[in-house]
Amino acid sequence: MKSLSFAFMIVVLFNYFINALADNDHYIITIKTKINLKDYDDDQNVKDAVDVFVNDKLNDIYDIIEENKDTYTLENGQMDERLEELDSIVMNKRHHRSTKLLFVNQVNPQNITAIQNLQNLQKRSDNSTEILDDKIEEYIPVESKLVSPICPLDSGYAVVIYASDEVIKKVKKLPDIKRCNKSIPTENDANTYYNLDFIQKETNWTDVIVQDRFKNVSRNFYSHLSLLSQSHFDSESTEVYDNTYYYPKTAGQDIDIYFIEESGYFDYDEFDTYNGSRTITCDAISDINYDFTELSYDDERRVKGCEVSNIKNTSHGTIVSMTAGGKYTGAAKKANLHIIATSLHSFSELQSLEYIRKHARPNKTIINISRTGYGYYSEIQEKIIELRRSGVIIFVAAGNNKENCCSSMHLYGGFDDVITVGATEDTIDRDISEVFYPSVGGFYLFEKDGTDYFRDYGTSYATPLVAGVAATIMSEHTEIRYNYNLMKKTLIDMSLKDILYGLPGETANRFINNGKRVVYSPNNAYHGCGENSGYSKCSKGCCSKDNKCIEFDGSSASQYCYVSLGCQSEYSEFCLSNKSTSTSTRLVNNRCGPGYGSCIIKKSRYIDGVGCCSKDGYCGTSSQHCGKGCQSEFGACYSSN
Template sequence: MKSLSFAFMVVVLFNYFINALADNDHYIITLKTKINHNDYDDDQNVKDAVDVFVNDKLNDMYDIIEENKDTYTLENGQMDEKLEELDSIVMNKRHHRSTKLLFINEVNPQNITAIQNFQNLQNLQKRSDNSTEILDDKVEYIPVESKLVSPICPLDSGYAVVIYASDEVIKKVKKLPDIKRCNKSIPSENHANTYYNLDYIQKETNWTNVRVQDRFKNVSRNFYSHLSLVSQSHFDPENTEVYDNTYYYPKTAGQDIDIYFIEETGYFHYDEFDTYNGSRTVTCDAISDTNDGFTELSYDDERRVKGCGVSDRDSSIHGTIVSMTAGGKYTGAAKKANLHIIATSLYTHTELKSLEYIRLHARPNKTIVNISRGGRGYVPEIQEIFTELSRNGVIIFVSGGNEHENCDSNRFRYGGFDDVITVGATEDTIDRDISNGYTFSSYSNYGKCIDIFAPGEVFYPSVGGFYLFEKDGTDYFRDYGTSYATPLVAGIAATIMSEHREIRYNYNLMKKTLIDMSLKDILYGLPDKTVNRFVNNGKRVVLSPNNAYHGCGENSGNYKCSKGCCSKDNKCIEFDGSSVSQSCLVSMGCQSEYSEFCLSNKSTSTSIRLVNNRCGPGYGSCIIKSSRYIDSVGCCSKDGYCGTSSQHCGKGCQSEFGACYSSN
């Protein structure tokens, strides 16, 4: 028992360590030097003084790196190889008590003479080994070409240096005196296909860091579209022309979240189940078999790491595809989540045993259960254990079913049960129009039982011998059903949980979060009394791979209309007083964030006709209505005239007699 407790503690500490990993990167730092660029180039004394000052600051930064080197740990648990120079430099540096490094400028190595010249001016004598010693202060300088910090060049605004820093190091460097600016070194575009800005996406999503999967982005068959669809808002070809088949997701990607799968089988001999050098768990934990009973697999059982299955299975591949969809390296939504197969026969008593095993081993508020199977007939025992798991902080996702029926009744297993999040599916998109991804599928169940919809067709490395496409020696195939829409949503839930570790997610909170984040009213063909919600992972802006933006708002790269307003359906409309200008009314959904202006909806009066274009008390409104429809919309200026210019619609506009800019 003690050994098990110790092992558990090691796992917890390891997971904590992995979760706290830094995102190491290069940063450009501008130092305050109070110099003119020309003075630096033309006056040797100024140059020497500045180079000494910059070198001292680089030494300060290097000290911070040494003191915080543990924060450079990579995702695989190894130290960043760029820190290897510390082993050689630091040992030499510490030969003497008063020692500094002389950081050589790789572009302009003459800076190494600056300190020597500066010291000579103060009666210094040259020492050996290309270093100098200050006679009074006993300081030794060791020349180095460092990959961690180095000078770059003087600027009109100061002096630029570069540092390779972890998140923690850069926070401390920013607190040093004489730091003017600090910006991450960002990649430049070298071809027209670089259309996304990771910093912009990070700002939009509030993710700690953004990761991008754009495999097959140049293949026009919508491969991996089950992922790209959930990381953007509704695609409109009129707004962005080309579909962005890229999956954007947070770097945490479900890390330290457990996803359990009740499936007949699950086999892991695919690159999809990469554990990233042991930083996540992919295991078959137990087998609940009708013929052989329940067996928890020991740690030395090879089935635990290779995969397992029940003896009376109907399918040998379903569970493998389902678990790939939730957490596969390429096909999955939560690429770093822990994946646990509980191989379970298709009977409720074996399912009940599997759910009890999960209840005993689940970590509250860090555990998800995926059940991509169904049937008919109410099982109160299953409902009760669902409720118990939910009460204990376990979140259960179930497939809505593929019968194309209303699943409101608890006779539908398990879409009609309580305390579960039930997922419906949209139509196929591979080799088809991407708009099918927003269309209610011909097989999915529907009704009040469905909480949310997701793409039903998935693309994966072939596990059954058939394939559609071969790439780099790997065959790929596709399948469809609510069985796959469900783990996709479960994986997105895992990414939400890993991004917000401070929040204790349970069934109610996760359901609310997914609903709040979902895209509303974009699905077509839904039966009555079925929710119109499409899952989204938090990244909503639609980007154009060919940088063509004809609309506005999140459906068009968050572009703003240069003239007029951004309508509810993300179209730019120039306000000209015609009936179409009603789209510029706030009450009609005008999006002020992306508009030159929106029109106030405070006006309640209308006119049949106007005399001499006058408006106001005694005259009437600039909103003309000659029948049941509004014919035109205008603004009533402060001096009582109808028009559509800024003089009419802006300051002083009389909102009770016409439209006005909403900013008034």
């Protein structure tokens, strides 16, 4: 098999809305004070020392904000209005070398007293004739919208700051910063069933963005995206499907995705450039009648869209490109999108690949080819190998004919150095197969909220979906130079293994995942354990390999509680260590141990009962038998022992 036997299985689904992209946010910072804060309210000296120390830290944080105010720019290109206070007259006084700000605690304004006491102490201890302003720090009280003290805690002093991503990275590096957590809005509806901090920890993303407008719609709009960011949905574990798309904030930013398509048009909200922060263009046309034309910057087709003269499908390229990087429908919402309008002829495709090679940025360029056929073209294969060597990653469609696409005669799934993407539907949950996207070609099935919707499926749309996920991986890890081999390995490692049904034995059973695996229940109903049930822990018994809670009662069902069979100790009350190799045909007075035998009973060729041998030599299944002192050579024991 020449080509990569790697076909991601995607349910191709579409949607139309997205929450506003977040920029800056509030963070609760805990500062280590090195002072026992239990005496804070009772000892004025302790209170004064802590308040002065915390206020100095807030001045350090404020300096970072001033130095990095440009990082607070919003998606619309405007400066965040909270930064206006930096330009006020009071703030300008800070430029005096002996002036600091006194950040008033709005809950407990008495922190001003500590600073005043410090100033009075400095003045009383100064006996020189020098100007005091040059020696004594002057504090200017302010009620800032950017930084503010809150209250002492047992573990430190809590403050709140309003920070950009860049500011929060630098604040975390300051000494005496114990914790830094984003402030989470609390609501009384189902919008907060997910834990953003946990997702950020699980994925290691710099920040998490949520698209959840249609999470409660019965037809599961946009579930082609929500499926990317969770493990296998099991209605017995979480009852309701979480139709929410979770993705990293970078969202493919500064990554170029090229599409070899007959056409592409950008007169849709999907193709928002966010005030020019990303590029969406038709770069060139490779036409059977007019050969190859690079569109100039003053050609309106470059920004409005273009097509070849002998076009067969007028909407395919538009839908493919929005699936990869559309503002609402796309997986990589900030990626640069480039259409190369290409006729359905191999020489045109070769021309387009060469154009991309000349303009590609190494390790920042993806090519999407959502077209298939039959025949081997050594020239195109050589060009693909050349593109791979130059750091370009190519995704191609496997085709919709349910055929083995690994033959070199299969365009392009059977070629070397490409990542081949398959598609599937109706394998996760039947309702999820009924999905729709905003109509592009003028045909629609129904109208909702002023938008006409149509539906489609197949590897043509699965391929750009995977390409979009790859773009988010690349933008999130700019320190890594992703190439074909590394991206292929990364996607395979991140994929969900063996969750699809009815596949031929030679087909790779890998379902695309963007790094977020935990499955949440919108109605907070969890009947299982582990990642498929919101990382819930079994309150009784063990969490099996397939994320089910099993009660250990000494029967054969307890086999699932063994570590050797995949018991997940992190989500279990306990797991059992490996079974004793010895068995007993009978026990006298339920005794076990040396001279008695094992608590694992075998009357014939099958094991009929499993028990634990306590430290006192008695069989049982309680924590007294299976816990501390349990004799593992004569029965099962909790793995923690």
